[in-house]
Amino acid sequence: MTDSFAPFGVDPWWIVAIKVLFVFVLLVVLTLLAIWGERRIVARMQQRIGPNRVGPFGLLQGLVDGVKLALKEEIVPAIADRTVYWLAPVIAATAAFMAFAVIPFGPTVSMFGYQTPLQLTDFPVSVLYILAIASVGIYGIVLAGWSSGSTYALLGGLRSTAQMISYEIAMGLSFVAVFLYAGSMSTSEIVTAQERVWYAVLLLPSFLIYVTSMVGETNRAPFDLPEAEGELVGGFHTEYSSLKFALFFLAEYINMVTVSALATTLFLGGWRAPWPLSLWEGANEGYLPILWFLIKVAGFMFLFIWLRGTLPRLRYDQFMNFGWKVLIPVALLWIIIVSLARVLRTDVALSVTTSILVLGIPVALLILLALFWDALRARIRPGGPSAATGRDDVEGGSAHHAAAEFDPFAGGHPVPPLPGQVMPGATSPPPVLVATTTQERDA
Amino acid sequence: MTFLFWILATLSVIGGLGMLLSRKAVHSALWLALTMMCLAVLYVAQSAVFLGTVQVIVYTGAVMMLFLFVLMLIGVSAADSLRESIRGQRPVAVLVAVALGATLIAAVGNALDFSVGLQAANAEYGGNVQGLAALMFGRYLIAFEATAALLITAALGATILAHRERLFPRQDQRTRSVERFRSGVHPGQRPSPGVYARHNAVDVPALLPDGSAVPDSIPGPLRARGTVREIDATATEEVLDRLVGGAASDTGGER
Incomplete structure (x- = not known):
């Protein structure tokens, strides 16, 4: 246990400096490439060409855009809370960079004569550390929303915070199965544990839950509700301009890279070479694994862009319902199944077939129940929500209430009449509030 | 180690003072978050890594965020009335604060006398996380489950308090x-x-x-x-x- 962390924390300072510089440069370059790649790929998907003027294939577009952004005029709202307004983008960008410290890029290599792992640091709970840093990063967004002194920014900030916290729960739950199987919460040990089979194969539901929640966590389409232009203008960064806006921009793309790298590490075997290549011994040695790692990360980045080019934005309540009522319960159920399977296999020592039978039958029954839930419900309660429209309910409701007498001091407090009840002295019952169109109101 | 301690200790005291002395409620919350972060770093530096990360996730990430949400939505400002509506609040508060301080001093003093040190504690079960797990799901299982039940009850209570009877059928x-x-x-x-x-x-x-x-x-x-x-x-x-x-x-x- 302690041995696997022995290589960490013993490097001379200049090797640590080299690693820090490598991570920093890699993240900035990946951000520039991601911006360029996103514009080119989305353009391709929309039958356009995309930026192709600056540098070969327009590769330097991100760089010049960054310079332009930094040189733009900076506008600070007059009623902004100056200190917090300044602090928010700094927190967002710092947190984004810090999460990458525990991502393993490759095996132990010889760097200028020193044996050192291609990973800045690692400790027994490094995946939890990433979650912790992500929750600090949310501060940047919520503070940006609050300090701008603008309603759009405040609402956008609150919305995005609620979204990120909700999806962080689903994300954390999707890790649990990985922790159970790897027997560790450290990134390097999880990569080692995937030597034979990737957790994306072994724990497919966890992987799917993670991929969904990582899109929600990074505020990307189709879950980019914090920046819903038609509702909130730019969301939390509406009032930000110039370099401060650039920092948010940078943080968003680095967060994308981070969650992709985490997905690679936890589910796709990290820096380990994919199957046909892994037959060759040399594929997992030296500096070469950085390439496999980057290819996997690039795959996830492409997925982000692909989603953005394909799916329309969700409505906010549907999105939150999905997170809380679908994603989290499914994740919890899956954790129960996984832990049961672990107990059956290790403690009870059932054979694979028996375990599958014991676990599979209840799960299959549950899935069947979920599929036919609506039909069953309609049969048990005819006239339930799925069978009746809102209007029938309204009429039924008012008929029911009309019989009830209005007690203006029900429960000892003065209360207004319920729908259908008549105020003493009024001649007709108050109108039942049903959504009316503007024309009706005007008429 | 001592160097780190003095930096973090200074920062946390500054954070605590800032929390008390800030005029704006959101600034107070931020100062408190700084103190929490310093504590988390101290835990990690003393090889209680799990406690450190969980401190950040739970306290800084969830509890403080909840405070911020409430402060931002309700908008507490210095202009609000400071008249206390609960009678005798101050003496009770002083009493509770003294009791809490005494408990903390007693706990720390106790730890100074009888503790084996974190290195030995971590080594006993082969790691920080393993040691915590062994205690939580072994010796203190009942207390852990009772706390869980308490938390679930609180969550249910909050849900019921926030529940509103629907007067009109839901309009989708x-x-x-x-x-x-x-x-x-x-x-x-x-x-x-x-x-x-x-x-x-x-x-x-x-x-x-x-x-x-x-x-x-x-x-x-x-x-x-x-x-x-x-x-x-x-x-x-x-x-x-x-x-x-x-x-x-x-x-x-x-x-």
Whole structure:
């Protein structure tokens, strides 16, 4: 246990400096490439060409855009809370960079004569550390929303915070199965544990839950509700301009890279070479694994862009319902199944077939129940929500209430009449509030 | 180690003072978050890594965020009334604070005397996380489960307190759409002002094909104020003439 962390924390300072510089440069370059790649790929998907003027294939577009952004005029709202307004983008960008410290890029290599792992640091709970840093990063967004002194920014900030916290729960739950199987919460040990089979194969539901929640966590389409232009203008960064806006921009793309790298590490075997290549011994040695790692990360980045080019934005309540009522319960159920399977296999020592039978039958029954839930419900309660429209309910409701007498001091407090009840002295019952169109109101 | 301690200790004391002395509630919350972060780093530095990360996730990430949410939504400001509505709050608060301080001092003193040190504690079960797990799911299982039950009860209580009896059936997109079509009025948007009219100003009504004005195309407040512009019938005629005539001559010219 302690041995696997022995290589960490013993490097001379200049090797640590080299690693820090490598991570920093890699993240900035990946951000520039991601911006360029996103514009080119989305353009391709929309039958356009995309930026192709600056540098070969327009590769330097991100760089010049960054310079332009930094040189733009900076506008600070007059009623902004100056200190917090300044602090928010700094927190967002710092947190984004810090999460990458525990991502393993490759095996132990010889760097200028020193044996050192291609990973800045690692400790027994490094995946939890990433979650912790992500929750600090949310501060940047919520503070940006609050300090701008603008309603759009405040609402956008609150919305995005609620979204990120909700999806962080689903994300954390999707890790649990990985922790159970790897027997560790450290990134390097999880990569080692995937030597034979990737957790994306072994724990497919966890992987799917993670991929969904990582899109929600990074505020990307189709879950980019914090920046819903038609509702909130730019969301939390509406009032930000110039370099401060650039920092948010940078943080968003680095967060994308981070969650992709985490997905690679936890589910796709990290820096380990994919199957046909892994037959060759040399594929997992030296500096070469950085390439496999980057290819996997690039795959996830492409997925982000692909989603953005394909799916329309969700409505906010549907999105939150999905997170809380679908994603989290499914994740919890899956954790129960996984832990049961672990107990059956290790403690009870059932054979694979028996375990599958014991676990599979209840799960299959549950899935069947979920599929036919609506039909069953309609049969048990005819006239339930799925069978009746809102209007029938309204009429039924008012008929029911009309019989009830209005007690203006029900429960000892003065209360207004319920729908259908008549105020003493009024001649007709108050109108039942049903959504009316503007024309009706005007008429 | 000592160096780190002095830096973090100074920062946490500054954070604590800042929390007490800030005028704005959100600033107070931020100072408190700083103190929490310093504590987390101290835990990690003393090889209680799990406690450190969980401190950040739970306290900084969840509890403090909840505070911030409430502060931002309700908007507590220095201008709010500071009159205390609960009588005798101050003496009770002082009493509780003294009791808490005594407990903390006792706990720390106890730890100084009888503790084996974190290194030994971590080594006993082969790691920090393993040691915590062994204690939590072994020796202190009942206490752990009781705390869990308490938390779930609190969450349920909060849900029930926030629950509101639904007076009207829930209106979703579907029922609203059905309602809109059943009401018999035009379900689409109203024409914008200025459509087919001579100007596109908001106070100029849209025109129907026969040249008459559509009152609905003027925003309600303008109609209520009576600042709707009249349609000049002769001007409409003139425009119509010019349009029709112009179109005819254009096509003629091209041919």
